[in-house]
Amino acid sequence: MTAQGQHAASTTSADVPRRNWAGNVRYAARAFHRPTSVDDLRRLVASSTRIRAVGSGHSFNRFGDTDGDLVTLAGLPPVVDLDRERGQVTVSGAMRYGDLARHLHTQGYALANLASLPHISVAGAVATATHGSGQTHGNLASAVAGLELVTAAGDLLRVDRDADTFAGMVVGLGALGLVTRVTLDVVPTFELRQYVRLDLGREALDEALGSAYSVSVFTDFRSPRLREVWRKQVADQPPPPADWLGTTAADAPRHPVLGMPAENCTPQLGEPGPWHERLPHFKLGFTPSSGNELQSEYHVPRTAAADALAALDDVAHLIAPVLLVSELRTVAADELWLSPNHQRDSFVLHFTWVDDTAAVLPVVARVEERLAPFAPRPHWGKVFVTDPVELAARYPRYADFAALLRHLDPTGTFRTELLDRYFPR
Template identity: 85%
Template sequence: MPRRNWAGNVRYAARAFHRPTSIDELRRLVAGSPRIRAVGTGHSFNRFGDTTGDLVTLAGLPPAIDVDAERGRVTVTGALRYGDVAHRLHTQGYALANLASLPHISVAGAVATATHGSGQTHGNLATSVAALELVTADGDLLRVDRDTDGDTFAGMVVGLGALGLVTRVTLDLVPAFEVRQYVRLDLPREALDEALGSAYSVSVFADWRTPRLREVWRKQRVEQPPPPADWLGTTAADQPRHPVLGMPAENATPQLGVPGPWHERLPHFKLGFTPSSGDELQSEYHLPRAAAAEALAALDDVAHLIAPVLQVCELRTVAADELWLSPNHRRDSFVVHFTWIDDPASVLPVVAAVEERLAPFAPRPHWGKVFVTDPAELAARYPRYADFAALLTRLDPTGTFRTDQLDHHFPR
């Protein structure tokens, strides 16, 4: 098991590392440990998942991808990566409604942090969850279902790994579909709103060095006509691109309007290659969808701080949901994502400056990325924050799944 996260900025403090190969072994391990956490593919950039106790990977459990055609759902082992699940589903004629920008992340880890793709009508990945199976603090196996557990279920899906070790996840399915990906260059900022709503999934990339927006990645279903030559005052890319300048385009998913399966177009990066740049830190903030223009204008005041430590900034949209700790809880969201250079000393002051400028819009940071928001301020931005804290105490009264960062944000 790796001793650091994917980016290398977190060295795990665990006293022991485990790789159980059965549910019974996992249950015994949890029941006998005073402190334990699961680690997925390690794509979190903070210490919510770090512990001084036992760290366990569930990748050794028998993999399963079980389709229920009658109900239009699939149940998968939580440690499986989305890319592996998606490929299997496609061969059977099924799809997931959306995917994140990289298919390398585990299903359970992505769901627990409300990781997402893009699209004004698409919720984050956790909104596709219909049921969870998890090992609780006493070693019991608990199953919760959207159809029967209602409000409690909505509190458990985005659980930050704090309610138990998720072994299986049931996801909603849609019929398989094909997508064309077009990259457009040099978008005028006043056209951002129209661009974000122009296709099935849209990402806009900026560098904060010029007022215009560098690229628009439009992922559209094949039945939608291609954008016209003069679309929103942009020009068409004449060769494949990578979101991070200087990185090889072959790492990115196919572009130039070539049709292909949903799972080979909705992510930005191919499963078999290193996603993003690999040498980086990340921050991300979810704001009210209607505040997009004002939020960008507010960030203009610190553009001179952002640009020197930035690799790329990505702008997206995510639909509202009812999940308690989802950054998209009860509001359609405009999402500002930063991929920074790997230099915490230089990046953290800029993160603080960004958060100060965005504060009037009540930003909700991505749970798996770098942020410095005061816990009291963060709590005020989630209507069900106190309810989650109570649920945490009820399901884990002895703090088996607690970590220092979790205690910081949800004190006992």
């Protein structure tokens, strides 16, 4: 029996997902693994010709798929090591942000930003530059101070901000190794209030986006006006005035997707609460939706917000029929090589589509066509059809990452078909 066959025989396949969160990708892996120690993981990687890690599965494309071995790191011993002197915490890569946040809050600490979903894993979110919102806040990867990963040879590699290639390794698409631990910067815990305002005029979009600690604007592309503004503001700041930017206050809690129960969402109506119960849109204890959806997302320069949104007016009639909701946000610039926010503050256009790939892909292509003048960088974990040559031109360090990939994984252990398309060997 081969080494892979031996590993596969000991695998509890029920513990490893066969599909992604949305269900639009069925993993092609021939074996599924759940190691219970880092040494077991190292031996597994060293004996595998192709292997990928799966986290929460909240990716909508095949960057994470493989026809080799698929492994979850959720069976590794949990780690939460808070270093108060450095203002950092080291955690298991498979830990969910929501679970980490609860622990940090009890110790008097917080993360500066969180994504809309607290259900996602730390390593997976970092690897794709997943983000929250806020003009002065970077994406989740920008808080990374160190990584521990198992390389293609089965070695354990630790890197921190002092390493020359660190900025290239953080947003690594799972292509440089299997991340077992992540060190993150932390800040003192804080409280926020969340207010939902209705019916925003486009002329006030810029002001609205910069009006609070974290802001999300929701639209359905069926009207030139923007349906909702979710303002997450520091608790000791005054509430928005009754006539704030010509909007009206929501008189009951809202869900971003019309018709979905608001009980799934974090508290609104100005009720104060800890950062980790306000920054995400959804509660950790609830599934935010059935998963029957697709998602796309594009990052353009922050200064192009109004023009980029206006550029989609000509295709709004195509977008609306296949759209559940669109979210508009901002993210601060960083220096990470493959971050969509690399060296530019960003305006982010997110699309939650109906679960119909055949109907959605042509619309995605038209959206990308209309946004092309603004050099959009797609979210690495979402649905996009951008030409590889065009995408490479939008990242100043793209070639450097490709070289790093060839150096750290010369035999293609962590390669996938989609990785080969965007980073040819």
